[in-house]
Amino acid sequence: MAQGQLVRIPQGQIIGGVCTGLARYFNMDVTLVRIIVAAIVVFTGVGPFAYLLAWAAMPKQGEDTSPLESMISQAKTWNSQRTVGGRGSQTSPQDRSDTFNLYDDDQK
Secondary structure (H helix, E strand, O other): OOOOOOOOOOOOOOOHHHHHHHHHHOOOOOHHHHHHHHHHHHHHOOOOHHHHHHHHOOOEEEOOOHHHHHHHHHHHHHHHHHOOHHHHOOOOOOOOOOOOOOOOHOOO
16 A cells, blocks of 8 residues: 655645655545545644644655754754863863852852
8 A cells, every 4th residue: 555655745735745745655646635634634633733743754755864854963963062072071060160059158
């Protein structure tokens, strides 16, 4: 029933290509998939969230990574650049002079 990789297809898309990709993946008519998705959006509270999640998780046709994978990769890169060689990785909490200590008077 399902064939190939699940991807967003820009040709014939109305919003983000999710329904077109689902229709091709499940070998269904795209209009039927759009009606099903519209019914889920209208009759449940999860429709818009589910569509947005599907858009983020599905890579665009011809691309290797989805928007969600790209965001996770960028966050990991940013986090590693922020912590490697940064002040937090070289000093312990006791060595930091800018740390607030509620009991500072008791230690003197």
